[in-house]
Amino acid sequence: MAISLRTSPNKVYTDRDKIKVSYLNTSIHAKQSLKRDFESLTLTSVGTEAQIESGILSVVASDQGTIVFNTTFERIPKLLLTPSENVNLSVTLGTASAIVYASGVFTGNIHWLALNETTTTQQYIIVASGTKEAMVAGGSKTITFDLTHQPKFEEFINVLNITPTIILMPEANVNMYVTNVTKNGFVANASAPYTGNFHWLAIVVKRIT
Amino acid sequence: MSFKNYTKGKIRKVYSFVGYDRSRSAVISVPPQSSSFVDDEMGISGTTTDIITANGVSLSFGTVFSANSVGVPIAFYTGADGPDQTNGNIYVQADSVTQTAVVLSQSAATAGSVEGVAIIIL
Numbered sequence: 560m561a562i563s564l565r566t567s568p569n570k571v572y573t574d575r576d577k578i579k580v581s582y583l584n585t586s587i588h589a590k591q592s593l594k595r596d597f598e599s600l601t602l603t604s605v606g607t608e609a610q611i612e613s614g615i616l617s618v619v620a621s622d623q624g625t626i627v628f629n630t631t632f633e634r635i636p637k638l639l640l641t642p643s644e645n646v647n648l649s650v651t652l653g654t655a656s657a658i659v660y661a662s663g664v665f666t667g668n669i670h671w672l673a674l675n676e677t678t679t680t681q682q683y684i685i686v687a688s689g690t691k692e693a694m695v696a697g698g699s700k701t702i703t704f705d706l707t708h709q710p711k712f713e714e715f716i717n718v719l720n721i722t723p724t725i726i727l728m729p730e731a732n733v734n735m736y737v738t739n740v741t742k743n744g745f746v747a748n749a750s751a752p753y754t755g756n757f758h759w760l761a762i763v764v765k766r767i768t
Numbered sequence: 769m770s771f772k773n774y775t776k777g778k779i780r781k782v783y784s785f786v787g788y789d790r791s792r793s794a795v796i797s798v799p800p801q802s803s804s805f806v807d808d809e810m811g812i813s814g815t816t817t818d819i820i821t822a823n824g825v826s827l828s829f830g831t832v833f834s835a836n837s838v839g840v841p842i843a844f845y846t847g848a849d850g851p852d853q854t855n856g857n858i859y860v861q862a863d864s865v866t867q868t869a870v871v872l873s874q875s876a877a878t879a880g881s882v883e884g885v886a887i888i889i890l
Contacts, residue, residue, distance in 0.1 A: 758842040
């Protein structure tokens with residue numbers, strides 16, 4: 560059967576205290592809105608749960624970098640990577656860290672998302688969006704987040720000052736890389752123009768407990 | 769199919785991951801699952817396949833992303849130890865994602881493993 564998750568609002572207050580300092584300087588409206596979001600976003604699960612981390616690894620004039628997970632994964636995670644330059648990536652992966660190798664020296668970022676199942680109770684705030692988009696001629700497409708209808712993502716980024724992690728997957732034999740990541744969107748790039756679609760995921764993960 | 773942008777990202781359903789689990793050196797399998805989704809929900813399923821030696825390998829999610837006309841998930845896959853330069857690019861065959869599976873291809877028909885996740889956001 561499917562594993563359903565249920566909310567646990569009582570535990571939200573712990574998290575709200577933790578991040579209180581982060582949004583003291585925001586508007587009253589934003590504070591109230593965030594309070595509501597945190598109350599609605601905190602989850603616990605019954606049975607199977609996911610252990611998730613995401614981030615952006617900075618690379619300076621190098622062909623490799625190391626991702627150190629905040630918490631050791633119970634099982635070797637599935638690791639998804641998207642670079643900010645047109646390079647191939649490979650990785651040596653463990654439960655506590657991952658060494659990422661690029662096909663060439665570059666300066667930029669590597670967006671990463673690691674996840675797997677866990678048997679322990681963990682709580683996260685996760686704000687995400689994703690869809691399938693058609694690539695355009697030239698192999699580069701600007702994605703603009705729909706902040707009008709779903710403004711919470713923008714608030715989350717502004718208040719907590721978190722840049723979203725962007726993961727891309729093509730439906731064609733090309734490399735994909737991401738540039739111009741802001742709170743409003745990003746640019747998805749392909750190593751060569753193609754006719755077809757690509758999948759994108761924008762995600763922010765904050766572990767609570 | 770399109771997904772709503774910028775939902776409050778509740779993970780309301782996490783499905784058992786299926787396929788080869790290197791941590792446990794075992795193949796994990798579960799019966800197909802299905803469940804309804806409503807607004808503000810997010811579902812994740814992880815999958816791994818042991819060996820991919822040619823293009824056009826179908827990989828089951830082990831989960832049926834169904835009900836409420838939610839369409840199909842978005843899918844992200846890499847080599848089993850992350851991206852694998854030996855195996856070349858791994859990519860999703862055009863329009864191959866369904867509620868139950870995805871068809872993967874790679875730029876080089878080399879033996880290797882792939883894994884990844886399917887995610888649906890409402």
